[in-house]
Amino acid sequence: MLSVRDLQVRFATERGTVNAVNGVSFDLHEGKTLAIVGESGSGKSVTAKTLMNLLPRSAHVSGEVTFNGQDVRALAAAGTKHFFGVQMAMVFQDPMTSLNPVKKVGEQIAETLRYHLGRSRSEALSEAQNLLTTVGTPEPERRISQYPHELSGGLRQRVVIAMALACQPRLLIADEPTTAVDVTVQKHLLDMLDELRRERGMALILITHDLGVAHGRADDVAVMYAGRLVEVAAAETLFEDMRHPYTEALLRSIPRINDPAHQRLDPIPGNPPELIDPPDACSFAPRCDYAHADCLDGVPELSGQLGQHRFACLHPTGGEDSISSNRDTPRSGRD
Amino acid sequence: MAGSGSAQLRPQDPKNDVLLSVKDLVVQFPAGRKRVVHAVSSVSFDLMKGETLGIVGESGCGKSTVAKAIVRLVDITAGEVIYDGRNLAALTGEELRKVRPRLQMIFQDPISSLNPRRRVRDVIAEGLAVWGDDISSWSRNRVDELMDAVGVEASYGARRPHELSGGQCQRIGIARALALEPKVLICDEPVSSLDVSIQAQILNLLQDMKSRYGLTVLFISHDLSVVKNVSDRIVVMYLGKVCEIGSTAEIYARPAHPYTRALLASIPEPAATVEPREGDIGDELPSATAPPSGCRFHTRCLHATEVCQQQEPVSTQLGDADHYVACHHPVEVQLKSRHP
Numbered sequence: 001m002l003s004v005r006d007l008q009v010r011f012a013t014e015r016g017t018v019n020a021v022n023g024v025s026f027d028l029h030e031g032k033t034l035a036i037v038g039e040s041g042s043g044k045s046v047t048a049k050t051l052m053n054l055l056p057r058s059a060h061v062s063g064e065v066t067f068n069g070q071d072v073r074a075l076a077a078a079g080t081k082h083f084f085g086v087q088m089a090m091v092f093q094d095p096m097t098s099l100n101p102v103k104k105v106g107e108q109i110a111e112t113l114r115y116h117l118g119r120s121r122s123e124a125l126s127e128a129q130n131l132l133t134t135v136g137t138p139e140p141e142r143r144i145s146q147y148p149h150e151l152s153g154g155l156r157q158r159v160v161i162a163m164a165l166a167c168q169p170r171l172l173i174a175d176e177p178t179t180a181v182d183v184t185v186q187k188h189l190l191d192m193l194d195e196l197r198r199e200r201g202m203a204l205i206l207i208t209h210d211l212g213v214a215h216g217r218a219d220d221v222a223v224m225y226a227g228r229l230v231e232v233a234a235a236e237t238l239f240e241d242m243r244h245p246y247t248e249a250l251l252r253s254i255p256r257i258n259d260p261a262h263q264r265l266d267p268i269p270g271n272p273p274e275l276i277d278p279p280d281a282c283s284f285a286p287r288c289d290y291a292h293a294d295c296l297d298g299v300p301e302l303s304g305q306l307g308q309h310r311f312a313c314l315h316p317t318g319g320e321d322s323i324s325s326n327r328d329t330p331r332s333g334r335d
Numbered sequence: 336m337a338g339s340g341s342a343q344l345r346p347q348d349p350k351n352d353v354l355l356s357v358k359d360l361v362v363q364f365p366a367g368r369k370r371v372v373h374a375v376s377s378v379s380f381d382l383m384k385g386e387t388l389g390i391v392g393e394s395g396c397g398k399s400t401v402a403k404a405i406v407r408l409v410d411i412t413a414g415e416v417i418y419d420g421r422n423l424a425a426l427t428g429e430e431l432r433k434v435r436p437r438l439q440m441i442f443q444d445p446i447s448s449l450n451p452r453r454r455v456r457d458v459i460a461e462g463l464a465v466w467g468d469d470i471s472s473w474s475r476n477r478v479d480e481l482m483d484a485v486g487v488e489a490s491y492g493a494r495r496p497h498e499l500s501g502g503q504c505q506r507i508g509i510a511r512a513l514a515l516e517p518k519v520l521i522c523d524e525p526v527s528s529l530d531v532s533i534q535a536q537i538l539n540l541l542q543d544m545k546s547r548y549g550l551t552v553l554f555i556s557h558d559l560s561v562v563k564n565v566s567d568r569i570v571v572m573y574l575g576k577v578c579e580i581g582s583t584a585e586i587y588a589r590p591a592h593p594y595t596r597a598l599l600a601s602i603p604e605p606a607a608t609v610e611p612r613e614g615d616i617g618d619e620l621p622s623a624t625a626p627p628s629g630c631r632f633h634t635r636c637l638h639a640t641e642v643c644q645q646q647e648p649v650s651t652q653l654g655d656a657d658h659y660v661a662c663h664h665p666v667e668v669q670l671k672s673r674h675p
Contacts, residue, residue, distance in 0.1 A: 039530040138619070153394075154618045182393035182557065185618045187601040209531060214601030254536040257606045258597070261583040263564060264542075267535035270480035271500050 002028040002051075002171060003201055007063035009046050009055065016276040020046045022227045024063075027306055031168070033197060033204040035218035036234070037211055041272055046179045046205045051205075052090050067171070086116050089164035093176035095156035099148040100134075100308075105159045106132075106144025112166040131162040137191050151229035154185035161189075165196065169300070173205045174199070178213065190217055199292070211251060215239055223247050226273050226283035229302060233309040243316035248282045290315045339377040340650035343659040345582045354551050355405070355438075355519055356381035360414035364398050370624045374400040376575040382519070387545065389566030389583070391559055391598070394574040395620055398555045402523045405553070406438050417532040418519070436466060436515035440544035445504035449496040449612070450608045455507045456482075456492030462514045481510040484547070485540060500534035511541065513548060520545070523554045526561060532546060538565060559598055559606075563587055568657070574623060574631040577650065581658035591653060591665040593636050613637065630663065638664045 009021035021043040028034050038044040049055050051065060053076035065072040075083050092098045100108055109131055110124035121179040132140035135158040148156055164172060178186035194217060199202045208214055214221050221238045223231045231244035242248050252266045270287045285295040292315055341358060345351045362375040375397040381401050382388050390398045403409045405416050416423040442448040459478050480491050485506040496504055512520060526534040545552055556562045562569060569586045571579045579592040588608060590596045599606040600614030617635040621627050627634050633643040642663050650661040
């Protein structure tokens with residue numbers, strides 16, 4: 001349904017060219033959830049914005065994006081109306097800044113319906129109320145005439161989701177949809193998105209920094225680091241048989257609820273790399289426990305075929321190269 | 336307790352070296368038109384020397400207000416904060432100023448909590464400069480020592496906060512807090528705005544600083560896994576009230592308050608001690624200007640009955656464990672197995 005091939009995004013800045021996204025390729029099938037996991041600056045949000053044609057003009061994009069046989073980047077270049085926001089829609093992290101503060105939420109949802117689907121004002125408003133019911137808003141008849149500041153964070157995010165769903169998109173991109181809300185609300189929102197995806201056979205891209213959110217909610221998980229995909233696999237495979245040292249280190253560094261208290265954490269040393277003029281080497285090598293000298297000789301390619309368990313590492317963990325044998329070798333590649 | 340009571344306070348005797356105790360703390364803010372925000376309503380807990388107490392709860396539960404009230408960054412409406420035998424709530428002027436270096440705070444947003452116009456070395460040294468010889472003799476060595484302790488190269492001292500990463504800024508925030516040799520370190524969501532790979536570095540650093548400088552820590556977070564990792568004892572708060580308080584092992588192994596259980600069931604990878612459906616509580620937090628009667632949690636609670644609407648529960652000890660809960664219907668399933 002959605003296929004992304006060799007996507008590259010560069011931004012020219014005063015300090016040099018930022019390589020925000022480098023050669024990202026993936027497929028997404030109808031009705032499936034893909035989680036894109038990464039830390040800030042890993043390129044996950046830029047990838048999403050590229051799909052939605054939301055990048056500033058200064059961005060330099062290359063690569064192919066195909067959605068149901070249509071060339072998305074050509075549609076964007078031609079200024080096609082009623083594609084973005086209709087066939088694919090997006091939900092952002094902060095619901096307060098994605099809503100107009102001086103417009104009633106019902107009007108804001110109705111606006112989408114009127115613009116894209118040509119509904120009349122009254123039709124659109126009653127449809128807006130139905131949409132609010134769909135996303136589990138209590139008292140929708142009262143909510144449609146309220147302003148965003150009168151709603152709680154959880155309700156605002158429901159309004160934003162209702163807007164995104166208004167035109168029955170086939171693909172919903174949710175960029176950190178629950179980062180700004182509390183855990184009890186987060187559970188409701190994620191459950192609801194999951195249910196809507198199932199009911200409508202919609203595809204979902206869930207962008208998150210929280211591996212826990214990806215676990216159990218996604219069919220496939222893509223881990224990004226420094227603008228590249230470093231590991232892509234079915235969710236179960238990724239969490240049980242991860243091969244990229246970054247995925248492993250990330251999972252090991254977070255405290256888990258079922259671990260005993262006061263357990264010493266295993267942090268990833270150092271900081272994520274700069275994306276300006278990155279060296280021609282594995283970008284995780286300076287922080288990697290398994291790095292060898294050859295890690296600095298060029299960027300490792302993602303192994304395997306699309307749809308398989310893929311990882312970009314010369315010395316993967318697990319599998320035949322066991323952790324202990326890797327650990328015993330000197331870290332010659334590390335400075 | 337989404338209720339009140341102080342059964343959880345430990346007696347002041349030489350065996351229990353209580354360093355800080357908060358008794359019936361009330362903080363209210365005016366909300367205009369004679370309305371009042373009940374941010375903290377009759378909260379009691381204590382901290383023993385060398386202990387780490389975690390406060391956990393969702394936004395609006397009053398956890399940050401408690402922290403700010405202890406160091407008097409907000410006005411205390413009623414109640415006492417006893418530190419080292421003195422009631423901080425009653426101190427003013429010079430007396431308050433003198434006790435403040437003993438209680439230092441670390442904030443959530445590491446970058447905005449540092450003055451952007453100053454070099455980080457000066458940020459760390461400011462407290463020392465203000466206090467002169469009174470507390471600690473100001474010296475270049477002291478700043479170098481602190482920067483070394485928190486793992487920031489001394490050469491970074493000449494930089495300004497925007498030239499450092501979030502993790503490095505939080506290290507500087509910790510160095511600044513430690514400069515005046517505090518006894519109590521209050522951490523308000525210290526890792527919430529950091530990337531996961533950096534969180535663990537800072538949590539380990541806090542643990543190291545605690546043992547190196549013999550600190551007593553109040554650690555506030557919404558993240559149940561993080562709080563579990565650092566705390567000896569835990570307070571669960573909801574809408575300005577304490578729900579449950581006890582040792583970390585007790586709270587996580589036998590959560591008794593329905594709200595604690597809901598939190599543990601709501602996180603993406605739920606705790607093993609609760610059922611996932613226990614997280615299915617309503618998601619609308621009642622207003623803090625007109626909090627619900629009786630137990631403040633009754634509007635969302637899966638176990639609420641009539642008594643919960645009418646009567647505020649009082650904290651009660653569960654058996655003889657270090658575990659207190661303010662609930663009319665605490666979940667007792669697992670409690671039976673405690674004394675086989």
